[in-house]
Amino acid sequence: MGFDSLVFFCSEALTNLRRAGVMTFVTVSTIAVALLLMGTFLLATMNMEFFLDRLQEEAMVTAFLVPGTASDRVSALKLQVTGFEEVSDVTVVTPEAAARELFTDPADQNLLQIGLGEGNNPLPYTIRMKVRSAADLPGLLAKLKAMPQVESVGYGEEAFRQFQGLSQLLWIGSVLVIILLGLSSLFIVYNTVRLTLFMRREEVVIMKLVGATNWFIRWPFIIEGFIHGLLGAALALVLLLFGAPFIMARLAALVPFFTFDLAAAHLFKLSIKLCLMGIVLGISGSLLSLRDLNAFGREM
Helix, strand or coil: CCHHHHHHHHHHHHHHHHHCHHHHHHHHHHHHHHHHHHHHHHHHHHHHHHHHHHHHHCCEEEEEECCCCCHHHHHHHHHHHHCCCCEEEEEEECHHHHHHHHCCCHHHHHHHHHHCCCCCCCCCCEEEEEECCHHHHHHHHHHHHCCCCEEEEECCHHHHHHHHHHHHHHHHHHHHHHHHHHHHHHHHHHHHHHHHHHHCHHHHHHHHHCCCCHHHHHHHHHHHHHHHHHHHHHHHHHHHHHHHHHHHHHHHHHCCCCCCCCCHHHHHHHHHHHHHHHHHHHHHHHHHHCCCHHHHHHHC
16 A cells, blocks of 8 residues: 555545544544443453552461470571562561450450460461562462461461452453443444445445455545544543543542552553554444445445
């Protein structure tokens, strides 16, 4: 395709857009609404993944040692764990400190001292570790569970699994929304290009009679679909960027423990995804409407 041909195709596409002004507005608006909903779901899912990663990184892994482990052995275990590459910080909690944490009320602590004689604290030594990154957590858990002095390991597994399930649910919802809204946008683009093709049916027949190839006729309509998708994506991005802070603030008020991040890297990735989705929808709808161009010419 030469430069002159490209200029001609773009000119024809812009002419089609002007002639079908109302349908162009409806098509772009439909794509924008569809991509806006898609972007909202994708943004929520990306934030959930970010939250899960940070939850793992900030998780305090606690290793409960076998009751009766000697203090010198605990010190040796601390040195061993400190040498793990997955660990950034290690703290040993004595049975006495664990009891004070468990019974914070002074009255409860007095009752505890009365109920337990000297040296009869049943709580074991515990070693608390902070992992360097979320990717290091599985390896650290495997090493701790293989140590004979470690009776059990805890890191808030149940809460993490619940958040992980919510993240998977959001992904499934995002996929369903993308499929449903994508199909509706595809249908609108298909009908818009089909209507434009019908409005220019005489020109199409004349072009075929003088020897124009099917692809020469298709290119203006493909560029038209490309513009539909690009304009819809741009409109969706503008609405999303202006509306996202308000939406995230409302969600943060509803879920105080959840931090909604709006990092520039996230928004850039989301912008690229939405633009690609819009372009794919526009071009796909045009190609579908032009797949039977030979049959259309014979109908004239």
